[in-house]
Amino acid sequence: MLKAVHIDLPTNNQGYLLYSERVPATTPYRLTLADVNYWQSDQFSVLEQYYDAPDALICLADVHAEVPVEVPIHCKLSDLYWLYQLKGTYSIHTSNKAQKVLQSQEMHYTQVYVPQGQYLTHFDKGKHQLFYFVIKPNWLLRHGKKEWRGLQKLLDNWKEKAANVRHNKQFPISEHIMLRLLNFFALPPLKRLAMDLKVYELCFNLLVLSQEDMQSVKTDSTYSNQKVEAIRSTIELQIQHGQVQTIKQLAHHYKISERWLRKIHCEIYGNSLGLYIQQTKLKRATELLDDSRYTISEVAHLLGYSGIASFTNAFKAYYGLSPSEYRIQKL
Structure with a gap:
């Protein structure tokens, strides 16, 4: 599928900012068969590893900031994202900085509808790590919206191409989720078909776990109301x-x-x-x-x-x- 998020940093070396398509030797996690974008300057570095399967895309991003930094991004399509903040935090703003549309929490995840457009991501000083995956919404809709409890409004936003970012509640990243991610990050070299299957397996398992979290909120809410x-x-x-x-x-x-x-x-x-x-x-x-x-x-x-x-x-x-x-x- 089309790459979901484009980081709008120059890919030609420009004095203060160096660019490479290789993962630094010190990186703890390397995604098998992933494409790589790596930017480095005296004040910050951005590493993007992503793998593009036919019906899903996954990405692991690392940002090391010596000072607060803003990274411009461009979403070419309106999509649904599952965002997992593994380390640090970040916020997403409209390109003119008029509105903050999302504030992440460390070791939390959420589901987000992001319309096509340009945005600014803000990172405070420190180390930040984010994993996300995107599934083609048509793939989700083939199973019917009723199958995806808690995603109905986000799917409606996608179908209507709504103009504003929408997101669900942020949930803690459980041991089950973290274990699945770490196992995936540690995969040995695979052929592309085998990697596609591993990506779909990971996304499916994370989908199921997110459905369980959303269902627990619904149950808690019903109990509270009653x-x-x-x-x-x-x-x-x-x-x-x-x-x-x-x-x-x-x-x-x-x-x-x-x-x-x-x-x-x-x-x-x-x-x-x-x-x-x-x-x-x-x-x-x-x-x-x-x-x-x-x-x-x-x-x-x-x-x-x-x-x-x-x-x-x-x-x-x-x-x-x-x-x-x-x-x-x-x-």
């Missing part, structure tokens, strides 16, 4: 019956940490659990105030407020008038 929905229902029921628990008590009852409960509620609903409890109490307050059998003091007590003053302050902050003013208005 748990928080159950807790919100409990809060509404308790407030309805004058039994108000603290967040700490709720977490203890459901055998989860208070910190996790606060965090997940905020992620799902976009606001704090404390605010939700306050709003639910104040909505219940209007129902109780509409019933003339309850005094304002009794309403405050039923909703768990420490006294009339704290109840009045909360009610007025939410509705813009005090409980007594609300009752008068309802008459």
Whole structure:
């Protein structure tokens, strides 16, 4: 398949920057039958080893930077990438530096849709190593989008030739993934057909492992939603019956940490659990105030407020008038 990413550095030796198509002797990993691009200067070096099979392309890239460096790249086609950050980090920006479209994490991987175009990759001072593979999207689509859980949106972006970079969550690189990569990097010299089969085997295994990671996120997300929905229902029921628990008590009852409960509620609903409890109490307050059998003091007590003053302050902050003013208005 067509080479996915072109590094836009000169390939004719230009004083400050030397170019070679040979792997340096000190390189720990050498890809069998790989094409090589190697640039070296006093401030940085870039080594690219890539192998092009008919339906997939793999690449191992090493960047050693004595100072922060920006490397221009050019994507000739809109493609899906599986990016594995083995060492260091990097970020990808639009060519005019107006937007950062991806920030990698060391020993993490992700799936990315990258549209055709020019980009800038930024590397901080240090050693960075990246492995990626690209599979022809048509090959993926032949199996149906339902077969690739978590990739549907990225595949849709590819089919529609969307203009913006899109990526999934970044996952830690597990021991299983690292072992498969290291075994592949250590392959002895092979004939091209045998190498093609090894590339497809690696890509397939990494695809399966990434599907398992994405499925685990989906399962965790479903569990979180169900748990928080159950807790919100409990809060509404308790407030309805004058039994108000603290967040700490709720977490203890459901055998989860208070910190996790606060965090997940905020992620799902976009606001704090404390605010939700306050709003639910104040909505219940209007129902109780509409019933003339309850005094304002009794309403405050039923909703768990420490006294009339704290109840009045909360009610007025939410509705813009005090409980007594609300009752008068309802008459």
